[in-house]
Each structure stands twice: as C-alpha cells, then as structure tokens.
Amino acid sequence: MSDTFGGTFVGMPAFPEAARAAVGDATLRANLRHATHTIRDKRARAVAELDDWAELRQAGKEIKDRTLRHLADHLLRLEEAVTAAGGTVHWAADAAEANRIVTGLVRATGETEVVKVKSMATQEIGLNEHLAAEGIAAYETDLAELIVQLGEDRPSHILVPAIHRNRGEIRDIFREKMGSWGRPAPEGLSDTPADLAEAARLHLREKFLRAKVGISGANFMVAETGTLVVVESEGNGRMCLTLPETLISVVGVEKVVPTWRDLEVFLQTLPRSSTAERMNPYTSMWTGTSDDDGPSDFHLVLLDNGRTDALADEVGRQALRCIRCSACLNVCPVYERAGGHAYGSVYPGPIGAILTPQLRGTVSEVDASLPYASSLCGACYEVCPVAIDIPKVLVHLRERVAAEGGRGHRLERAAIKASSWVLDHPTALAAGERIASATRALHPKRLPGPGARQWSEHRNLPELPAEPFRDWWKRNRR
Amino acid sequence: MRTEEPEDPVMRVALFVTCVNDAVFPATGVATVRVLERLGVEVDFPAAQTCCGQPQFNTGYRAETAPLVRRTVRAFEGYAYVVTPSGSCAAMVRHHYASFGGEAAGLAPRVYELTEFLVDVLGVTDVGAYFPHRVTYHPSCHGLRLLGLGERPRRLLEAVKGLELVELPGAEECCGFGGTFAVKNPDVSAAMGADKIANALSTGAEVLCGADNSCLLHVGGMLTRQGAPLRAVHLADILASTEEEPWR
Numbered sequence: 001m002s003d004t005f006g007g008t009f010v011g012m013p014a015f016p017e018a019a020r021a022a023v024g025d026a027t028l029r030a031n032l033r034h035a036t037h038t039i040r041d042k043r044a045r046a047v048a049e050l051d052d053w054a055e056l057r058q059a060g061k062e063i064k065d066r067t068l069r070h071l072a073d074h075l076l077r078l079e080e081a082v083t084a085a086g087g088t089v090h091w092a093a094d095a096a097e098a099n100r101i102v103t104g105l106v107r108a109t110g111e112t113e114v115v116k117v118k119s120m121a122t123q124e125i126g127l128n129e130h131l132a133a134e135g136i137a138a139y140e141t142d143l144a145e146l147i148v149q150l151g152e153d154r155p156s157h158i159l160v161p162a163i164h165r166n167r168g169e170i171r172d173i174f175r176e177k178m179g180s181w182g183r184p185a186p187e188g189l190s191d192t193p194a195d196l197a198e199a200a201r202l203h204l205r206e207k208f209l210r211a212k213v214g215i216s217g218a219n220f221m222v223a224e225t226g227t228l229v230v231v232e233s234e235g236n237g238r239m240c241l242t243l244p245e246t247l248i249s250v251v252g253v254e255k256v257v258p259t260w261r262d263l264e265v266f267l268q269t270l271p272r273s274s275t276a277e278r279m280n281p282y283t284s285m286w287t288g289t290s291d292d293d294g295p296s297d298f299h300l301v302l303l304d305n306g307r308t309d310a311l312a313d314e315v316g317r318q319a320l321r322c323i324r325c326s327a328c329l330n331v332c333p334v335y336e337r338a339g340g341h342a343y344g345s346v347y348p349g350p351i352g353a354i355l356t357p358q359l360r361g362t363v364s365e366v367d368a369s370l371p372y373a374s375s376l377c378g379a380c381y382e383v384c385p386v387a388i389d390i391p392k393v394l395v396h397l398r399e400r401v402a403a404e405g406g407r408g409h410r411l412e413r414a415a416i417k418a419s420s421w422v423l424d425h426p427t428a429l430a431a432g433e434r435i436a437s438a439t440r441a442l443h444p445k446r447l448p449g450p451g452a453r454q455w456s457e458h459r460n461l462p463e464l465p466a467e468p469f470r471d472w473w474k475r476n477r478r
Numbered sequence: 479m480r481t482e483e484p485e486d487p488v489m490r491v492a493l494f495v496t497c498v499n500d501a502v503f504p505a506t507g508v509a510t511v512r513v514l515e516r517l518g519v520e521v522d523f524p525a526a527q528t529c530c531g532q533p534q535f536n537t538g539y540r541a542e543t544a545p546l547v548r549r550t551v552r553a554f555e556g557y558a559y560v561v562t563p564s565g566s567c568a569a570m571v572r573h574h575y576a577s578f579g580g581e582a583a584g585l586a587p588r589v590y591e592l593t594e595f596l597v598d599v600l601g602v603t604d605v606g607a608y609f610p611h612r613v614t615y616h617p618s619c620h621g622l623r624l625l626g627l628g629e630r631p632r633r634l635l636e637a638v639k640g641l642e643l644v645e646l647p648g649a650e651e652c653c654g655f656g657g658t659f660a661v662k663n664p665d666v667s668a669a670m671g672a673d674k675i676a677n678a679l680s681t682g683a684e685v686l687c688g689a690d691n692s693c694l695l696h697v698g699g700m701l702t703r704q705g706a707p708l709r710a711v712h713l714a715d716i717l718a719s720t721e722e723e724p725w726r
Contacts, residue, residue, distance in 0.1 A: 375656025
C-alpha cells in the first residue's frame with residue numbers, strides 16, 4: 001500500500017539514517033529547538049490554567065474509546081444526517097479510492113483548480129500529487145502549507161508544517177516562487193512576520209476569490225446532526241469553506257463524535273494542546289448545504305486507509321483517539337533532534353511512530369524502523385490530551401516487527417535468547433562477570449562489531465569493576 | 479533518649495541490585511547496602527536474582543522476557559520490601575510485570591526504588607551523609623514519569639552535609655540512553671546526551687547525579703570520551719559517603 005500512501009515519502013531510508021543527516025544540520029537543529037521549546041513552554045502554561053485538565057483528558061479519552069467501540073453505528077448515523085442535510089457521503093477504503101472519488105467530483109464541476117484548507121488526510125493519500133497528474137491544480141492556503149508547497153518541500157510537523165524553516169528561508173522562497181504560482185511577492189519583501197503574512201495574504205486572496213471548488217479535511221464530525229468542524233487560526237479555512245460553490249471534505253473515519261456535547265471537551269483540549277491558545281481564532285461548522293450561503297454542493301469522503309486495521313489491534317487502536325494537536329511532537333526529544341522528515345510520513349513524531357506503521361504496515365525500511373524511534377522517555381504520554389500511551393504502543397509494535405523476523409531481527413532474537421538463557425542461569429552469569437572483570441585491563445575503550453560500534457562511536461565503554469557485586473556480597477556479608 | 483517501649487523489630491529488605499549494577503557498577507550496590515544498614519535495616523541479597531527483563535521487553539521480545547520475570551518473582555518471594563537503586567527496573571516490575579500473569583503481579587507493590595523506600599517507608603531524608611561537592615541532579619525518565627519520584631531525590635540530596643545542589647537546566651528532558659535506543663539510533667541518542675552534558679556543564683557542578691546507572695553509563699561514557707570536568711555519580715554513592723568514609 002505504500003505506493004499509494006503519501007507519494008512524496010516513498011523510498012525513504014530507515015529512521016536512523018535519515019535522522020543522522022538531520023542531527024548534523026545545524027540550521028535545522030536551531031530552527032527546531034527554538035520552535036519546539038517555544039510552543040512546549042506556552043502549552044504548559046495554557047494547560048496549567050485549567051483546574052480540571054486531568055478530568056478533561058480522561059473525558060476525551062473515554063469519548064473517543066466509546067465512539068471507536070461502535071464506530072460503524074456512528075458512521076451510519078453520520079451518513080444519514082449528512083444526506084438529510086443535503087450532502088453526499090462517499091466511502092473510500094484506501095488512498096487510491098479516495099483520490100479517484102475526489103478527482104471525479106472535481107472533474108464533474110468542469111474546474112481545473114481547487115483551493116485547500118490544511119488537511120492531514122489529503123496529505124496522507126497524496127491528493128495534491130494525484131490531482132496534478134490529472135491536470136488539476138491544488139492550491140494550499142494555510143500559510144505554512146503554502147511555504148511547503150512553494151518550496152517543493154515536505155511538511156515536517158502536524159500543526160506547523162514549515163517548522164524546519166526560519167524567516168529568512170521563507171522570505172527567499174516567497175521571492176523566488178510566488179510569481180510562478182500566481183501573484184508575486186511584493187518588491188523588497190523583508191523577513192518580518194507581518195511582511196511575510198501580508199505577502200501570503202495578497203497572493204492567496206486572488207485564489208480564494210476565483211476558486212469554485214474547495215477541499216478540506218475536518219477535525220470533528222458530529223454524527224447526530226451531520227455537522228463537520230474545522231478548527232484553525234488564520235481564517236484561510238473559513239474562506240475555503242464558504243466561498244467556493246462545491247466543497248469536498250476528506251475525513252478519516254475516526255474523526256466522528258456522537259454528539260455536540262462531546263465537542264465541549266475537545267474544543268477546550270485541542271487549542272490549548274496545539275497552539276497553546278485558550279480558544280482558537282476560527283472554528284467553522286457546517287451541516288450539509290443551505291440555499292442562503294456557502295457551498296451549494298457538499299461531498300464528504302469517509303476515509304479508511306488502514307484505520308480499521310488499527311482498530312482491530314487491541315493495544316494499537318488507542319492511536320485512533322488522536323486529535324492531531326501535535327503536543328507530543330513539541331515535547332519529544334527525538335523529534336527535536338531528528339526533525340519531521342526522518343519519519344517518512346505526514347505524521348511525524350511520537351504519534352507518527354505509532355500511527356504510520358499501523359496504517360501502512362511495517363513492510364518498508366522506514367515504517368519498520370519507526371517503533372524504535374523513541375527512547376521511551378514518556379514525555380509524549382504525559383502531554384497527550386486523549387491519554388494515548390505512546391510508549392506502550394511503541395513496545396507493542398516492536399513486538400510485531402521483531403516477530404516478522406526481517407531486517408536482522410532473526411539474529412537479534414537469537415542474541416536476546418542467548419542473553420536470556422545466561423540471565424536465567426546465575427552460575428553462568430557469575431562466571432561471565434568474573435571473566436569480564438578479570439580481563440578488564442585488556443578491554444579497549446572502543447569496540448568494533450554491531451551494537452558495540454554504535455555505542456563506542458560517541459561514548460567510552462565503562463571501566464569494569466574488579467569483581468561483580470555478587471562476589472563482594474559473598475566475601476563481605478555471607 | 480531511649481524509651482521503655484520495645485524497639486521496632488529490625489526491618490529486613492531484599493536488595494534488588496539489577497544486572498547493570500551487579501556487573502558494571504557494584505559500588506552502587508555496596509553503597510545501597512551501606513546506606514540501608516546505617517539506617518538500621520537488615521539487607522539480604524537473594525543470589526537467584528539476575529535481570530528484571532526490561533531490555534528484552536522494551537526491544538519487543540516478550541517471550542524471551544518471561545523466564546526472567548518468573549525468575550525475578552521467585553527470587554524475591556517472601557520479602558515485604560524489595561529495594562532497588564534503579565527507577566527504571568522498579569518501573570519495569572511495577573508497570574509491566576502484571577501483564578505476564580501468574581504470580582508476577584504480586585511483586586509490583588513490594589518493589590521500592592531506593593529514594594521511595596528511604597523517604598516513604600523509613601520516613602528519612604537526612605541519611606547522615608557527607609559529600610562536599612557541587613552537584614546537579616538529572617531525574618531519569620522512568621523514575622520521573624513512571625514512578626513519580628518527584629522531590630524525593632532532591633530532598634535527600636539537600637540534606638547531605640557539605641553538598642551544594644544546583645539546578646540543572648532542562649532537567650526533565652531525556653538524556654538519550656533509552657536502552658537499545660542508544661545503539662539503534664546512536665546519532666539521535668548522542669545528540670540528546672550532548673545537550674544533557676552541555677546543560678550540566680553550564681551549572682559549574684563537579685558531579686552529575688542520577689538515580690539510574692544505565693543512564694549514567696551513557697552520559698558518563700560521553701563525559702569521559704570528551705574529558706569533561708564532570709563526573710556522573712549515582713545518588714546511592716553520594717548518600718553512602720560519610721566524613722569517616724568519604725566517596726572517592
């Protein structure tokens with residue numbers, strides 16, 4: 001399935017190799033460090049303001065779990081409500097089917113360009129690339145997505161896709177590329193945030209006013225009324241959702257919540273966890289179509305693309321609770337150093353490390369390496385607003401990858417088995433410890449061989465003691 | 479002043495020294511014994527213990543972990559208190575043993591990380607230690623997040639005579655060890671370790687203290703490679719140090 005999933009990431013090397021390059025890129029490291037620490041600290045302050053954060057977190061977890069247990073029922077109820085409100089619901093089993101449906105819908109309008117709200121689901125299926133191949137231009141209108149698109153780059157963060165870029169780099173991209181996509185950047189564009197935002201505003205405005213088709217995702221879908229919800233900061237989403245005549249929303253099936261009451265929890269936890277705001281600037285909600293305002297034609301494409309496979313896994317399914325806040329990315333020490341691209345997916349960071357291998361399987365190099373892209377420090381679990389136990393799922397997925405036996409895991413299992421045997425035979429263990437201690441003067445500080453080389457490239461090996469603890473105990477206490 | 483009441487019966491604990499301490503850092507095991515005995519606790523070392531199985535478990539080899547879980551549970555049968563100078567190994571038992579079924583869950587409530595045992599069970603923060611050095615403390619992730627050790631290690635350090643405790647910037651960030659992570663992702667691991675070391679050096683401390691020797695194996699290995707003027711020392715080694723028998 002990897003060939004239809006996020007085309008731009010196909011052929012990525014395994015995480016450790018990709019991360020090695022990122023670790024050596026001083027500019028990238030500085031950009032990521034500055035950005036993640038800023039958001040991390042702001043989030044901590046925003047969350048600390050609420051006395052009932054723990055209760056909200058627990059409620060969010062339970063609402064999602066309850067909904068996922070009866071997912072099919074809620075989706076059918078949603079379909080009924082959307083249809084009754086004048087929309088049309090399409091079901092897409094995988095990326096190829098979703099792309100085919102969306103392309104068909106755009107073709108039917110006779111248009112050759114669309115404006116897009118920031119959407120993870122459409123990136124996951126590689127919709128822009130698919131539309132381009134079909135002769136349809138898709139314009140990203142979120143500021144960071146615009147930077148990524150103009151720079152022919154890939155997103156590296158769920159919430160701030162251009163987190164790996166600094167202001168100077170963004171100014172250069174705008175100056176060089178805006179002209180070939182539409183209105184060029186103003187003469188003498190500076191790298192101040194206000195000037196960069198103004199350049200984007202002028203460039204995007206003509207696209208908003210011209211577009212007849214809008215494409216979005218959604219943060220939530222309310223089953224009881226068939227209402228979709230998009231939460232955003234810039235107002236570009238509001239433009240895309242209201243100005244075009246046709247609106248197509250591609251949404252993962254796990255985004256459904258049963259009732260409006262459920263939103264009360266998530267509309268508090270999502271903005272505080274993601275942008276560290278008490279409330280996000282724009283929350284757009286729409287229910288089918290209306291004669292007075294907004295799009296006259298609305299299509300909802302419900303996307304599976306591996307989600308029901310994840311749902312079938314009792315430990316792994318908690319990844320489907322994710323509300324894409326990206327708090328886990330911002331606190332992750334591995335993400336901070338490796339950057340988002342190393343994860344080879346539109347879902348980077350800790351959540352990506354458990355979501356991507358479940359959605360795509362663990363066939364490719366990068367996907368099989370993702371469950372190991374963590375020191376299991378637990379910072380992600382601590383900040384997750386829906387209490388996804390990411391370390392637990394990582395270990396669970398490591399068991400799956402190890403069981404598949406590929407990529408040296410057969411050898412690794414043999415080594416682990418041997419070590420477990422020794423550790424289950426204290427006499428053999430003590431003999432080994434004594435030999436190691438007795439020969440300690442001969443041990444080098446660096447060692448060749450798998451494992452030892454990776455260790456001693458950066459660190460000295462410890463000086464072994466004259467005797468193991470168990471021998472000291474025998475001499476002194478027994 | 480002694481009272482007429484009978485003395486408390488001597489408390490008996492089993493030392494769960496951990497495989498890393500047994501083979502590489504026996505001094506930390508000895509230090510733990512010294513601190514506990516100084517406080518009037520009788521220490522046993524059940525020789526059947528080896529490894530709790532965490533490295534195997536966290537690398538995805540559950541079946542290979544099971545015999546070590548059974549062995550550890552059997553080794554500590556009959557002890558009301560099992561004390562270990564490792565937050566990570568204590569967390570393995572407390573959080574994951576129950577999933578192995580059988581008797582394994584029964585060990586979890588009897589395992590105490592050293593600072594938990596000292597502060598919560600013995601009710602002691604001043605253990606009579608002397609350590610005239612500038613120290614900064616790194617709270618290892620499993621002790622911090624899985625056990626919730628909180629202020630316990632700091633309270634113990636603050637009570638040490640002669641010790642100057644200085645704040646470690648970014649203390650709660652992982653040092654980058656992470657078990658097999660250190661060899662599976664060596665570059666990210668080393669980058670995390672380098673930042674931890676830079677933060678520790680910025681404090682001007684002579685000693686980087688931690689309560690998990692596996693983390694200190696990684697950070698300490700980087701410090702000696704760089705020849706940095708900072709030593710990684712386990713908390714138990716500091717608590718065992720006295721004016722009569724100072725740490726060296």
